Amino acid sequence: MTSASLELAQTLDAKDDLAPIRALFECPDDTIYMDANSVGPMPKAVRGKAKGLLDDWVHLRRRGWSQRQWLEMPSLLGDCIAPLIGAAPGTVVMSDSTTLNQFKAVTHALALRPDRKVVLTQNGNFPTDVHVLQGIAKVSGGRVTIRFVDSEDEAIAALVAGVAVAALSHVDYRSGERWDMAKVTAAAHRHGALAVWDLSHSAGAVPVDVGLADADLAIGCGYKYLCTGPGGPAYIYLKPGLGDDVWPTLAGWMGHADVFAFARDFAPHPGVKKFLTGTPLVGADELASAILDVWPRVEPAKLWAKHRSLTDFLIAALRQECGSLGVTVNSPDDHARRGGNVSFSSPGAGSVVEALIDAGVISSFRKPDAIRFGVSPLVIRHVDCWTAVQRLRRILAERIWQLPKYEKVSV
Numbered sequence: 001m002t003s004a005s006l007e008l009a010q011t012l013d014a015k016d017d018l019a020p021i022r023a024l025f026e027c028p029d030d031t032i033y034m035d036a037n038s039v040g041p042m043p044k045a046v047r048g049k050a051k052g053l054l055d056d057w058v059h060l061r062r063r064g065w066s067q068r069q070w071l072e073m074p075s076l077l078g079d080c081i082a083p084l085i086g087a088a089p090g091t092v093v094m095s096d097s098t099t100l101n102q103f104k105a106v107t108h109a110l111a112l113r114p115d116r117k118v119v120l121t122q123n124g125n126f127p128t129d130v131h132v133l134q135g136i137a138k139v140s141g142g143r144v145t146i147r148f149v150d151s152e153d154e155a156i157a158a159l160v161a162g163v164a165v166a167a168l169s170h171v172d173y174r175s176g177e178r179w180d181m182a183k184v185t186a187a188a189h190r191h192g193a194l195a196v197w198d199l200s201h202s203a204g205a206v207p208v209d210v211g212l213a214d215a216d217l218a219i220g221c222g223y224k225y226l227c228t229g230p231g232g233p234a235y236i237y238l239k240p241g242l243g244d245d246v247w248p249t250l251a252g253w254m255g256h257a258d259v260f261a262f263a264r265d266f267a268p269h270p271g272v273k274k275f276l277t278g279t280p281l282v283g284a285d286e287l288a289s290a291i292l293d294v295w296p297r298v299e300p301a302k303l304w305a306k307h308r309s310l311t312d313f314l315i316a317a318l319r320q321e322c323g324s325l326g327v328t329v330n331s332p333d334d335h336a337r338r339g340g341n342v343s344f345s346s347p348g349a350g351s352v353v354e355a356l357i358d359a360g361v362i363s364s365f366r367k368p369d370a371i372r373f374g375v376s377p378l379v380i381r382h383v384d385c386w387t388a389v390q391r392l393r394r395i396l397a398e399r400i401w402q403l404p405k406y407e408k409v410s411v
């Protein structure tokens with residue numbers, strides 16, 4: 001790339017096919033929203049959905065189930081995001097939290113491999129993903145054990161007979177490094193193991209294709225790059241035909257093959273709908289339904305190309321403008337290895353993130369020294385990347401982050 005500049009940013013933005021989508025989102029003029037944390041960009045329509053729900057709640061009464069499609073919403077939302085992860089219609093549902101879906105996915109994989117006991121995961125995996133595995137191991141009374149690895153090569157080497165499931169994050173939440181899903185899944189399958197992927201930091205930003213990679217199950221957060229709004233539901237994907245007759249561990253009435261038969265005995269719905277548990281979370285689903293008017297307008301290939309352009313530009317700008325001030329980029333140079341956020345290390349990282357908030361740049365901090373700029377191609381422009389880097393540069397150069405008011409670091 002020629003050197004990063006405001007002019008280059010403006011030229012790149014002028015060619016942006018996705019620019020009109022930005023108007024569908026809350027983008028306050030004084031804020032550059034790059035939070036890679038739990039709260040992704042929010043569609044403007046979420047406000048209307050929330051108000052509509054509260055205003056209509058009493059009047060809708062039972063009719064919400066038919067008029068607002070409350071029962072169908074987990075599948076409607078799942079189908080809406082399916083193209084972003086390379087999944088066929090009917091293979092994804094949105095419901096519950098990522099934590100719960102990790103439990104459902106991993107226990108399902110274990111049920112499909114009853115004679116094996118090892119679950120493979122990353123040392124650096126997000127804590128909740130690991131805690132779920134530790135909970136499963138603890139209650140299994142010794143049947144299930146966890147094997148930790150640090151790198152993709154180590155994972156491939158560790159995928160030997162006896163491993164039941166590789167439960168991995170597609171992208172490292174701290175460094176932003178993306179794993180090769182197809183390669184690791186193929187290694188798992190060679191030895192009879194199944195692969196469960198957490199796509200929280202990739203889906204909605206970078207290319208994901210669970211079909212091409214032959215992934216067995218996948219899960220992820222809705223509220224990050226998929227823009228389901230505050231507290232939005234998570235999702236779960238199940239490869240078509242994988243263990244249709246196998247019960248989900250969390251068997252609930254919404255996962256029954258015939259919900260309104262009110263049968264005493266459980267019978268699993270074929271496919272991914274068996275993972276539905278109880279009454280849909282109507283409030284969260286209503287807010288999330290704003291995405292039904294967003295994602296169908298977005299061609300995934302254009303989304304991914306824009307993410308590549310934005311993050312190439314951002315990384316170049318960070319090095320050029322802030323390299324001499326102690327900033328080093330953690331995210332890989334190769335876009336095929338990059339996740340949704342750009343991660344970099346900085347002196348005083350936690351305090352820098354606080355000072356950035358006052359400067360109108362919302363980012364996130366991960367101990368010990370990583371700052372993450374979440375790059376959602378639906379709202380972030382190249383000029384935003386340039387402006388964010390200029391504000392960072394000032395905070396570092398003028399040592400603004402050392403002011404006492406930035407000493408206390410929030411999560």
Ligand SMILES: Cc1ncc(COP(=O)(O)O)c(C=O)c1O
Pocket residue numbers: 037038097098099100126128129169173198200201221234
């Ligand atoms: C990779 C990953 N998995 C899971 C979660 C959180 O899951 P939950 O929504 O259940 O809290 C996060 C949160 O940031 C995450 O980064």
